[in-house]
Amino acid sequence: MVISIASGKGGTGKTTVAVSLALSLDTCQFLDCDVEEPNASLFLRPSIDHKRSVSTLEPWIDESKCTFCGECAGICVYHAIAVFEKDVLLFPSLCHGCGGCILVCPEKAIAEGRRNIGVIEEGTSNSIAFIQGILNIGEHMATPVIKDIKRLIRKDMHVIIDSPPGTSCPVIESIKGSDFVLLVTEPTPFGLNDLKLAVDVVRELKIPFGVIINCDGIGDDRVKEYCQEENIPLLLSIPWSREIAEAYSQGIPAVEARPDLKEIFHSLFQGITRIMESKRDYDVQLGACR
Amino acid sequence: MKQLTIISGKGGTGKTTITAAFAHLADKPVIADCDVDAADLHLLLTPQLIKQEPFYGNRLASIDKEQCSKCGLCEETCRFGAIHGFEVDNTSCEGCEVCAYICPGKAISLKERLSGYWFVSDTREGPMVHARLGIAAENSGKLVSLVRQEAKDLAEKENKNIILIDGPPGIGCPVIASIGGVDLVLAVTEPTLSGLHDLKRILEVANHFSIAATVCINKFDINQENNQMIEDYCKEHGIELVGRIPYDSAVTKAMIRGLSVIEYPCGAVTREIERIWHTVEDLLV
Numbered sequence A: 001m002v003i004s005i006a007s008g009k010g011g012t013g014k015t016t017v018a019v020s021l022a023l024s025l026d027t028c029q030f031l032d033c034d035v036e037e038p039n040a041s042l043f044l045r046p047s048i049d050h051k052r053s054v055s056t057l058e059p060w061i062d063e064s065k066c067t068f069c070g071e072c073a074g075i076c077v078y079h080a081i082a083v084f085e086k087d088v089l090l091f092p093s094l095c096h097g098c099g100g101c102i103l104v105c106p107e108k109a110i111a112e113g114r115r116n117i118g119v120i121e122e123g124t125s126n127s128i129a130f131i132q133g134i135l136n137i138g139e140h141m142a143t144p145v146i147k148d149i150k151r152l153i154r155k156d157m158h159v160i161i162d163s164p165p166g167t168s169c170p171v172i173e174s175i176k177g178s179d180f181v182l183l184v185t186e187p188t189p190f191g192l193n194d195l196k197l198a199v200d201v202v203r204e205l206k207i208p209f210g211v212i213i214n215c216d217g218i219g220d221d222r223v224k225e226y227c228q229e230e231n232i233p234l235l236l237s238i239p240w241s242r243e244i245a246e247a248y249s250q251g252i253p254a255v256e257a258r259p260d261l262k263e264i265f266h267s268l269f270q271g272i273t274r275i276m277e278s279k280r281d282y283d284v285q286l287g288a289c290r
Numbered sequence B: 001m002k003q004l005t006i007i008s009g010k011g012g013t014g015k016t017t018i019t020a021a022f023a024h025l026a027d028k029p030v031i032a033d034c035d036v037d038a039a040d041l042h043l044l045l046t047p048q049l050i051k052q053e054p055f056y057g058n059r060l061a062s063i064d065k066e067q068c069s070k071c072g073l074c075e076e077t078c079r080f081g082a083i084h085g086f087e088v089d090n091t092s093c094e095g096c097e098v099c100a101y102i103c104p105g106k107a108i109s110l111k112e113r114l115s116g117y118w119f120v121s122d123t124r125e126g127p128m129v130h131a132r133l134g135i136a137a138e139n140s141g142k143l144v145s146l147v148r149q150e151a152k153d154l155a156e157k158e159n160k161n162i163i164l165i166d167g168p169p170g171i172g173c174p175v176i177a178s179i180g181g182v183d184l185v186l187a188v189t190e191p192t193l194s195g196l197h198d199l200k201r202i203l204e205v206a207n208h209f210s211i212a213a214t215v216c217i218n219k220f221d222i223n224q225e226n227n228q229m230i231e232d233y234c235k236e237h238g239i240e241l242v243g244r245i246p247y248d249s250a251v252t253k254a255m256i257r258g259l260s261v262i263e264y265p266c267g268a269v270t271r272e273i274e275r276i277w278h279t280v281e282d283l284l285v
Helices: A014-023 A040-044 A071-075 A100-104 A143-150 A169-175 A189-204 A222-229 A242-249 A260-289 B015-025 B073-077 B098-102 B140-157 B173-179 B193-208 B224-236 B250-256 B268-284
Strands: A002-006 A028-032 A047-061 A081-084 A087-090 A110-125 A128-135 A159-162 A180-185 A209-216 A234-239 B002-007 B029-033 B048-056 B060-063 B108-111 B114-123 B126-133 B162-166 B184-189 B213-218 B241-245
Touching: A002 A014, A002 A169, A002 A189, A014 A028, A014 A040, A014 A159, A014 A180, A014 A209, A014 A260, A028 A040, A028 A143, A040 A128, A040 B193, A047 A087, A047 A143, A071 A081, A071 A100, A100 A110, A100 B098, A110 A143, A128 A143, A143 A169, A169 A189, A180 A189, A180 A260, A189 A209, A189 A222, A189 B250, A209 A222, A209 A260, A222 A234, A234 A260, B002 B015, B002 B173, B002 B268, B015 B029, B015 B162, B015 B184, B015 B250, B015 B268, B029 B140, B048 B126, B073 B098, B098 B108, B114 B140, B126 B140, B140 B162, B140 B173, B173 B193, B184 B193, B184 B268, B193 B213, B193 B224, B213 B224, B213 B268, B224 B241, B241 B268
Parallel strands: A002 A159, A002 A180, A028 A128, A028 A159, A180 A209, A209 A234, B002 B162, B002 B184, B029 B126, B029 B162, B184 B213, B213 B241
Antiparallel strands: A047 A110, A081 A087, A110 A128, B048 B114, B060 B108, B114 B126
């Protein structure tokens, strides 16, 4: 089963939940897909034994063959190539790597080069197979790094994905294809507003999901009321605790600071499994009806 | 006219709380909420909508089934894996038009996609430009640039002194779009290992684009040791630390009432943010 942890709002406790869930399983694969600001390794402290770079396609122009016809600039919707009378200018950070310029060039003057935009690190942390992506400083696009991480998803174990905050492309890329999404929020107006946006996204992607309230008690009850009204399973409330906050600040997983939480996170996993099983039964029944 | 962006790398460190407080303290500001993925500033500034405009992001490929000969060339050529079984996966399509170019039967065309809305509003602190990215839409960097351009036009037209930009978390495209060409960024961090890790990366981004940066630590008193590590890091790199805001649960109470921490007094938090604003103001001159 692939479970993604997402949130909309940043700083609500995605990494805390993802790490705690991973540590409450006997074994799993952990993917840190928050490649702009990956933090899970601060808690899991994996030993990294393999690194690979992530690259995107980048056109290489052979000016000796170029006739400055401008076809390449014409097809590039990202404005990454500009052609002048006797000059071609390339803007690599705008290039999405679609390969259009290579296809249209009548002189075959454009070759397929690669540009490094990040790195993927693989290692282990006790019984967890750990993978994280790191976007290079100054790079715009996180999604190619996330795509490459997700190619490494294993089928023989449970997979926990720590996704980035927000609701746009990096989040979609991270949670796409998951069996279940855990949305972590906090009981505040900001938490609720961003939870609603995240709910819209998982509904659009048609992925089953549930909500976890972190730092319960610091705000109001409107998140709970919203979940009730919308029939969204509220799977867990973690009360605000100085102990957990202090452990977090030092990079200590919540389940290590508070061993009683391990059982709670294990039950959370079983709860998700039950939701998925009943959904499958329901789908089978639905299929039989048809 | 000056531009200040509040960023953080890590989410949830207090960017929006600080932006709303600055909006109250600043003289004649225009406010721009550039966290278009998960905008929250409107919850504190209760904007009165003046103008709403659609935002069109990248276009999407669309296959005309009648014309399609099922040759499969489009699927083969698409670098984004967005075509499967002669259907376009909208969440993967980046609108490059290569499929439309390669299709021998001219069965593929690109269609405009409504990718969100942007707004101009009035608030009690001044005009505000904000946006809402569509569900599962792309191009948040493009929408950020649009919000900033509108804020700039508005500031020039109405003779405002400063644009206060509430930035998104992370270091990627919407962040880069939020900080390009501003006079100063204020990075808000917290004394946790994650906070420090993410602060270093966002400061490297500011440095990469040659943008002046300054730092403030929120909830500085939750971990003295990490607070010291952040202070040492700033000193080592010649980055000015403009303030240390203590932890106070009153900040959440202000948020629930829809007020900034200046309007809803939060003791030492309020005093320190006022002090930070005056320091930042001096840095901007």
